[in-house]
Amino acid sequence: MYGSIRFEEKFSKPENRIRLILDFESGRMVVYNAPIVEVDFLENIEDRLSKELGIDPLRNWDEEKLFNMLIENRDRVIGEVLLDQSVFAGVGNILRNEILFRSGIRPDRRISDIPEKKLKLLIRITKRLCEEFLDSKLKGRGIKRLLMVYNRKYCGRCEGKISYYRDEFTGRKTFFCPNCQS
Numbered sequence: 001m002y003g004s005i006r007f008e009e010k011f012s013k014p015e016n017r018i019r020l021i022l023d024f025e026s027g028r029m030v031v032y033n034a035p036i037v038e039v040d041f042l043e044n045i046e047d048r049l050s051k052e053l054g055i056d057p058l059r060n061w062d063e064e065k066l067f068n069m070l071i072e073n074r075d076r077v078i079g080e081v082l083l084d085q086s087v088f089a090g091v092g093n094i095l096r097n098e099i100l101f102r103s104g105i106r107p108d109r110r111i112s113d114i115p116e117k118k119l120k121l122l123i124r125i126t127k128r129l130c131e132e133f134l135d136s137k138l139k140g141r142g143i144k145r146l147l148m149v150y151n152r153k154y155c156g157r158c159e160g161k162i163s164y165y166r167d168e169f170t171g172r173k174t175f176f177c178p179n180c181q182s
């Protein structure tokens with residue numbers, strides 16, 4: 001969910017952020033900031049993505065399949081599995097933190113220790129939040145107002161102090177509220 005695609009003649013962002021320019025007769029397409037840019041026929045890309053990637057909230061959503069995948073990964077830690085693109089496709093680090101917060105689950109909890117009901121809640125929240133993030137971005141409002149825990153000192157719900165550390169499994173910034181998540 002990084003980067004942006006714009007149809008424009010004059011660059012609206014600094015040139016060092018440009019990753020791809022395609023000139024068509026009808027106009028120019030510019031891709032900014034994307035970490036990976038692939039150009040191929042749609043069916044080739046879809047075919048490959050369906051083999052490499054897991055369940056994408058915006059593409060091939062399937063709650064039951066995702067739940068079964070979580071159970072298959074029951075010996076792993078939820079904060080790590082949320083970033084595993086072969087399980088949750090399209091979930092980045094900010095979303096990971098916010099999904100765990102809204103589900104009331106600590107990032108370092110082993111999946112086998114999380115009640116089934118809470119796992120199902122996490123699955124539903126994943127889809128809802130991905131859509132909210134996208135919607136907010138598309139409307140040009142950014143995502144900052146949606147952040148309850150990420151990059152915050154105090155919890156967006158209970159106002160308690162947020163704990164922060166670098167995840168030992170993923171090396172990513174991890175925030176959680178000791179009051180709201182268990």
Ligand SMILES: [Zn+2]
Nearest residue numbers: 155158177180
């Ligand atoms: Zn809290």
